[in-house]
Amino acid sequence: MYTSLCFHCLIGWVIWRTGGANLASPQKIDVITLNTNYILCWDWGDTEESVTATFTTQYLEKFKLQSKKSPNWYTVCEDTSKRSCDLTSCDFHYFGCYMLRVRANVNGHHSKWAVKEFCPDPDAAVGPPSALDFFSAGSDLDVFISDPVTTTNRSIKDHIPNMYYQILYWECCHYTQALSLNTSANEVTLSYLKSWTWYCVSVQSCYDFFKKRSNFTMPYCIQTKGTPSWWQIVFNFLGSLMISACSMLSLLYGFFRIFKCLSATCYTNNRLTLQFKEYFCDSLGSDVPNLLTLNSESELFDNVFICPERFIKNHNNPKEIFLKKQVAIHIPGPLGEE
Structure with a gap:
């Protein structure tokens, strides 16, 4: 068992x-x-x-x-x-x-x-910068780089102190002519750029000891500034002047239309033609009516007499009158006959 x-x-x-x-x-x-x-x-x-x-x-x-x-x-x-x-x-x-x-x-x-x-x-792979900020300082660009962070939101440079950044920047639409700049600083100024020109910037993290390279950040494009030329000043001045003039004229026209509408709505009884103003007003520019005197009544008015309606009595028979009319319009016969 x-x-x-x-x-x-x-x-x-x-x-x-x-x-x-x-x-x-x-x-x-x-x-x-x-x-x-x-x-x-x-x-x-x-x-x-x-x-x-x-x-x-x-x-x-x-x-x-x-x-x-x-x-x-x-x-x-x-x-x-x-x-x-x-x-x-x-x-x-x-x-x-x-x-x-x-x-x-x-x-x-x-x-x-x-x-x-x-x-x-x-x-472990290193990540790209966690954030980028750009500011235009004349014809230069100031770039502010935020370090990649760990799971505890600390800089990865606490573990990789020799990490640096590679910055690529190029004039917009000319990527093949991109310039490169390596730096370990978090604040970088890109100098000798063209004024009033769009530039795009992209950054990656690098660590040469173990040949680590992060992905590049999405390109960020910003326009540089600079001293404006004389034609830009004239163009801006004329544009501002034209806009101000159009705005003022539109405002005045709007007030005028509102005034006309209110006048036509609220004061319709005082609107007299020129002929009435000549006789009923003190002057052409006055809306005050002028009362008629006793002497002017004879010049402006005629006496009208109303006559009573007259009735004519007719003693003839209507039938006899009708027969007489038929005889009067009778068509004549041959020559010599009536």
């Missing part, structure tokens, strides 16, 4: 070990970095088991592998179905080295660990 139980346990252990050995490990392990942001990514085959597969990610300081004791690995992502794990929260020392490992889990079986070494100083 005891021998049979041991045999079955041995068979189960062998089957379990065989299942774990056949489970593929993650492939194409890589760390995507930017300043102090780190994300571990990997690939795993597209099989039926990939639907239920989960992954576990751990890390360890590299120097602890030399210890005689079994090292204690730190778990970051456990039983996650994603093909990536964010290591930013681990707060890796920028000048340290770490061992990263990940394995697949399917139905209680585990694959072998896939291991990758990661050192932030040589491996």
Whole structure:
């Protein structure tokens, strides 16, 4: 009985070990970095088991592998179905080295660990400047560069003090003639530029020790200034004068139209023609009516008498009158006859 139980346990252990050995490990392990942001990514085959597969990610300081004791690995992502794990929260020392490992889990079986070494100083990519500001100072341009920042909003120069910036600037639409300037300062003046000309500027971060280069920032275009020429002064003066004159005329015309509208609406009874003003007003420019005197009434008016309507009595019969009219208009016959 005891021998049979041991045999079955041995068979189960062998089957379990065989299942774990056949489970593929993650492939194409890589760390995507930017300043102090780190994300571990990997690939795993597209099989039926990939639907239920989960992954576990751990890390360890590299120097602890030399210890005689079994090292204690730190778990970051456990039983996650994603093909990536964010290591930013681990707060890796920028000048340290770490061992990263990940394995697949399917139905209680585990694959072998896939291991990758990661050192932030040589491996982490540096980002472009976090912000750029530009100001035109005459024909010169002042450029203010903000350092790339870490996850704690500190300057990346705290970890890379020898980092510098490469500035490309060119006259608008002439990118092939771009000029370059390297500087470690955060405030730079671009001199000897043309006045009243558009220039575009783009900046990247550089670290020569590990040959790090960030992407260039999006080009920012700004126009330089300078002493205006005589024709610009004359043109601006004439333009301002014309605009002021047009505005004043429009304002006066608007007031005039409003006044005319109000006058026509509120004082319509006082509007007299020239003929009426000659007789009814003191003068042509006056709206005060002049009352008529008794002497002028005879000159302006005639006496009118109303006669009563006269009625003429007609004693003739209307029928006889009609017959007489027919005889009077009778058409004559042949000659000699009436």
